[in-house]
Amino acid sequence: MRIGVVLIVSITLFGGIVIAQQDSTRASLPQVIIASPLGGWTSERIVTVSGEVHGEGVDFVTLVLNGVSQRIRVEGNNFSRQQVLAPGENVISVYAENKAGVGADTVFVNSSAPRKDLRITLTWDTNGTDMDLWVTEPSGEKCFYSYKETKIGGSLDTDVTDGYGPETYTLSRCVKGSYKVEVHYFGGKEPTLCKEPTFCKVEIVKKEGTSQEERTVYKFLLRHPGEVHLVSEFFIATED
Template identity: 25%
Template sequence: MKNTIAFGAIIALTCLSVPAAEIDKPVGGWNYGGLIDRSGDAAYAYPNPPIDRGAQRHRSLIQGRLKAAGPRKPGTLIVNGNAMTLYAGEDGRYARPYAFGAGSNSIEVRDNDRSVKRVQFYEANAGRPQPRLRVALAWDDSQAEVDMHVITPDGQHAFWAHPVLSNGGGLDVDSVDGPGPEMFTAAAPLHGDYHIFVNYWGNFGAGGYHFDESTREIPVITARISLVFDENTLAEKRETFLIPLRKIGDLTLVKSFRR
């Protein structure tokens, strides 16, 4: 039946306050072909257009509005269980990139006054690989530039300057315009040892990149790293790590594991 969840029924729940946080895209229900990445268009990018280094395949935008506007009042964005701080402009509008896989996906936006909006949709595009390994990084300071580094079993190093690996893995989203996400995905991960690092590289402001510690919004930045195996399957397993970043240059080994 077309009104069953199996055929992508829209689930959009609003609670606790009216009007709630809003999600304009993606819409609930059945999707085919994904969304168009319009982050290079100034009208669709906040606060700065993400830099496309040629490796951000399968990237879509999550767009909407937070009822309580202002960059000093961030909300929370939760995508497929991966939580990250969500900043918006003075008018409350937000636009964040995410690399969705095929199959069932969920989005939840929480305003800072606890308004909630949820959307469930099914991505039917067979061209989107199903991630068997995903590492998502987000942090809670909109001016900080934090980078993820992943070492794969064959010795390759995925990071901002080398986002695509010959083994099929890579950084699908390298966020340079706020608190993440950065995301490493592999549809067919190699067997062996993986090492995940986070690096507080510097800050980003109106004048570009810089290394002035005084511009930080909070004394200690918290990086949230979600390690997900077999996402959106019955075999899904996940681990979440919270890493404090106290000064520019901090490099932290988050996790070493054998796949």
Template identity: 25%
Template structure:
């Protein structure tokens, strides 16, 4: 083969390899929510299956009118590889099923909302901004969001409100208007507590390392978690999606099943 022909063949091969690399570039698709104006009461597809990947949350009924954040990761599939889902500034670990699909619930308030999918190193893969025009969806004045980085661990959010009521997985609905929903199971969340009309007084925010989850179901065996130290992240948001929004983020290490950590005491 002449040198000129060899160079042509090599250039063609290099071009194909580069094209393949470009085609394999990590990315994300969001089927829901879509950008633009949205009136959830009209646009939600009530016939679509209420499922979530990689594992389903439990609908405890603490909140109603939840929306699903549904999408697909390309070249980033796998439950053991956590990416990031950032909803209205609240970052959460994002796991998928084996095909890269994910569905997560979220209770959006009226007004401007955003959803972003980012890679583990923080690179934005997909972002949508939409305006929720349903006036019945009152933005929460207090929202507490828990997520963690181990799909084989089960953590629980516990909230004690000023009137002494205790919201957790066994009592998600409070008669003061507070609600814990969704309650993520099988790791890694999210779990959320919201109040649209918070009581004035002192609130307590706890995180409990309840147990682990494996092929045989729940267990309490040390070492059956994936991470030696589980990193929980708690986002405390006041007046979400308003000019008065304030937020605090707390990172909590958990090592032993049964750990119960007081994350924050705050006064509203």
């Protein structure tokens, strides 16, 4: 299922969306078309959100998945980025802004993929930069870009090296013990961006899709390559 193109004139691009008013009469507003996924049902947990945007002065779009936003660079009127779906219904919206205002498209995707006990998602706000999500499990194993699968089933589902994210860690069944979440400013592909301060956002979701679901969001600034930020340390008491 999808919603047709919506035209609006105000948006906050990182950390939430604020719609001021709608205006469907301005022909110069950007047009956004989500080509994939088309909506409906899928058994996949990782999907590629891709499409087109038409309008002058649009270099980036904002993709919002279930309320979590991130920027994506537009190249040749096209955008594309892998996303990790939650079990059940997922709302995917893409917004594009130029001087005339904002255009958007939205699709609804239901995923039948098994739920995860733990999902941790990292996004950030600069292009050409590489932020790394590190998750250390109770055994001491660290899941990160060069060690993506752990013995208890932890997985780094996406590893983005060219800006914005997302990087996503998932674990089907948590084991008892302490978990540590860190973010490392690895660097960037473009020399002018390698040292750029970058705002990061990490969302930790426990027991996703259940009555015990718990979501926590952390926001922080990393100033230079090599910096490591301790996001959270938490203890899982049971394996149920």
